[in-house]
Amino acid sequence: xxxxxxxxxxxxxxxxxxxxxxxxxxxxxxxxxxxxxxxxxxxxxxxxxxxxxxxxxxxxxxxxxxxxxxxxxxxxxxxxxxxxxxxxxxxxxxxxxxxxxxxxxxxxxxxxxxxxxxxxxxxxxxxxxxxxxxxxxxxxxxxxxxxxxxxxxxxxxxxxxxxxxxxxxxxxxxxxxxxxxxxxxxxxxxxxxxxxxxxxxxxxxxxxxxxxxxxxxxxxxxxxxxxxxxxxxxxxxxxxxxxxxxxxxxxxxxxxxxxxxxxxxxxxxxxxxxxxxxxxxxxxxxxxxxxxxxxxxxxxxxxxxxxxxxxxxxxxxxxxxxxxxxxxxxxxxxxxxxxxxxxxxxxxxxxxxxxxxxxxxxxxxxxxxxxxxxxxxxxxxxxxxxxxxxxxxxxxxxxxxxxxxxxxxxxxxxxxxxxxxxxxxxxxxxxxxxxxxxxxxxxxxxxxxxxxxxxxxxxxxxxxxxxxxxxxxxxxxxxxxxxxxxxxxxxxxxxxxxxxxxxxxxxxxxxxxxxxxxxxxxxxxxxxxxxxxxxxxxxxxxxxxxxxxxxxxxxxxxxxxxxxxxxxxxxxxxxxxxxxxxxxxxxxxxxxxxxxxxxxxxxxxxxxxxxxxxxxxxxxxxxxxxxxxxxxxxxxxxxxxxxxxxxxxxxxxxxxxxxxxxxxxxxxxxxxxxxxxxxxxxxxxxxxxxxxxx
Numbered sequence: 001x002x003x004x005x006x007x008x009x010x011x012x013x014x015x016x017x018x019x020x021x022x023x024x025x026x027x028x029x030x031x032x033x034x035x036x037x038x039x040x041x042x043x044x045x046x047x048x049x050x051x052x053x054x055x056x057x058x059x060x061x062x063x064x065x066x067x068x069x070x071x072x073x074x075x076x077x078x079x080x081x082x083x084x085x086x087x088x089x090x091x092x093x094x095x096x097x098x099x100x101x102x103x104x105x106x107x108x109x110x111x112x113x114x115x116x117x118x119x120x121x122x123x124x125x126x127x128x129x130x131x132x133x134x135x136x137x138x139x140x141x142x143x144x145x146x147x148x149x150x151x152x153x154x155x156x157x158x159x160x161x162x163x164x165x166x167x168x169x170x171x172x173x174x175x176x177x178x179x180x181x182x183x184x185x186x187x188x189x190x191x192x193x194x195x196x197x198x199x200x201x202x203x204x205x206x207x208x209x210x211x212x213x214x215x216x217x218x219x220x221x222x223x224x225x226x227x228x229x230x231x232x233x234x235x236x237x238x239x240x241x242x243x244x245x246x247x248x249x250x251x252x253x254x255x256x257x258x259x260x261x262x263x264x265x266x267x268x269x270x271x272x273x274x275x276x277x278x279x280x281x282x283x284x285x286x287x288x289x290x291x292x293x294x295x296x297x298x299x300x301x302x303x304x305x306x307x308x309x310x311x312x313x314x315x316x317x318x319x320x321x322x323x324x325x326x327x328x329x330x331x332x333x334x335x336x337x338x339x340x341x342x343x344x345x346x347x348x349x350x351x352x353x354x355x356x357x358x359x360x361x362x363x364x365x366x367x368x369x370x371x372x373x374x375x376x377x378x379x380x381x382x383x384x385x386x387x388x389x390x391x392x393x394x395x396x397x398x399x400x401x402x403x404x405x406x407x408x409x410x411x412x413x414x415x416x417x418x419x420x421x422x423x424x425x426x427x428x429x430x431x432x433x434x435x436x437x438x439x440x441x442x443x444x445x446x447x448x449x450x451x452x453x454x455x456x457x458x459x460x461x462x463x464x465x466x467x468x469x470x471x472x473x474x475x476x477x478x479x480x481x482x483x484x485x486x487x488x489x490x491x492x493x494x495x496x497x498x499x500x501x502x503x504x505x506x507x508x509x510x511x512x513x514x515x516x517x518x519x520x521x522x523x524x525x526x527x528x529x530x531x532x533x534x535x536x537x538x539x540x541x542x543x544x545x546x547x548x549x550x551x552x553x554x555x556x557x558x559x560x561x562x563x564x565x566x567x568x569x570x571x572x573x574x575x576x577x578x579x580x581x582x583x584x585x586x587x588x589x590x591x592x593x594x595x596x597x598x599x600x601x602x603x604x605x606x607x608x609x610x611x612x613x614x615x616x617x618x619x620x621x622x623x624x625x626x627x628x629x630x631x632x633x634x635x636x637x638x639x640x641x642x643x644x645x646x647x648x649x650x651x652x653x654x655x656x657x658x659x660x661x662x663x664x665x666x667x668x669x670x671x672x673x674x675x676x677x678x679x680x681x682x683x684x685x686x687x688x689x690x691x692x693x694x
Contacts, residue, residue, distance in 0.1 A: 038158035042137040045128035050107035050119040060105040065265035077226045086250045087217040092233040093254025095427040096305030099230040103196035110192045117191035118142035124200040127382030132206035140176035153180035167669045173213040190224035199231040211240040262302045273311040301338035305425045313409035350441045353406040375443035378429045381500045383420035388493035449508035456497035457521045464528035474584045502545035514560040534583030567599040570622045642687040651678030657692045
């Protein structure tokens, strides 16, 4: 039978072949909301910029410090001598050497000059700033706000591809950033992007892709884009940087700066901060003295984080600041590596956090509570305020607050009750989770995840219920509900539990069994959980969690739980659009159209409203169809799976190629350009390129 557009054809004669990049994609939520400002359609990490609220108390470099290095960076950023191809400046350094402070200083300078394009400060466990999901969309939003002449071009790009937030990192970079920048004509201004702590971005493949794409900034002709990035010298980053031709990047190794220069800068830092303590607590005019200052410089071993932690610890002592300083001097020796010196200051802070006025039994209890709180903060997948943290880990807010107040040398504790609790520096997490370094204060990472799993499930069991947002009407659309109302009905601790309990379960290595906590929770609250995810706009994340959970449940040891989770997967995939658009339909259409023998249907049939008198005749069991992927306006002529099975490509009579997530069914990308029907699609062996024939 002839194919459309090819009368009498045999089906193997194609008019042309198009090669399309972009088979890989960063998935997100599909936006259906029409808004006045296209920028509102781009998901943005609000904590990413250097001047976001969460970073407001983090200082830049003190005057007189890092002088030569900062000048090198400024010379590179401002260079107009024909060496413009060096579009990347990579500052690498060990933990605690002051990379982020330098990033803030660079960002601040160019922000004041109105030449900061954007900044993104990654942070492990920081939610949106811990992964690449919102990296380029955040960069685009900031560029639109910081560079007025770019705003319209970026808005046009969003309107042109309304689903851009769901596409690959490559597509987002070229469509939202590189494309709009290239439209600037005769614009010889240079702009700076600051990317801090790239090593804290989850996913080595995403890190590699980000570096590969940022290097394309050299292709811009009418505007100069300079990318200043920092990281620890991790292998994936080192290798990716070295794949970029040397002519396109400039490198600087921070921990190789001569010790004389570093010690001078640390001396200025200590003099400034100890001077503030001296004034606040009216200590002697010569306190702490030149000899003590030299000792502290030696103890710091070139680590600014050691000096900063020591100053915070001393300042917390208030009128006992002198005693705190003595404790540091007694507890630290001149020998040992920089890491050992850092460990010692952390141990001093932890040992001093529980006053000796408590009895032994009381101290044991306080240390156990402190360990639970610190362990939770260290492994949280997204930061929480103190009150929300207290509810997640089932400790009173008062007890959590009291514990945090004693640990401000190592924790950032905002005065604002809604502010997020954070580690002052990621090196403390490394220390806390390493038994050899931390000793008695060690936090068993798997055990900490187990605690959070149990706590999250308990919190959801106590909180989630049918129609939690009190909408009453089964057809209520999630897109029409104000986010402030959703946050009121689903506070941050509940949203955290809904989003991350399965990830904590995976990281805990807990063995799942029939009729235990996870099984009982799903049997009681599955629909409540899916409903909550629908209101939160996180259905994709929920489906991914279900798939991960199914892979985690052993078939032979837990047959009933595995069968139940497998049925949950079929139910969720089949009803994906229902959950996304009208979450309360879970209790109506989703149940009544499920197969008669569906475990989910049988378990939750009691939720079907009594006003539904006549139910449709449905099949007995799930058929082979996992879900229907809708989007083409014409016949689908060809379908192909990527080699890893993660992406599906479809070619249609409508002249388009569409890419779909092979696991969740989410739409990833639409490729246009053919003038006729697309008769063939195929992936390259590595899955990075799609070929289509028409």
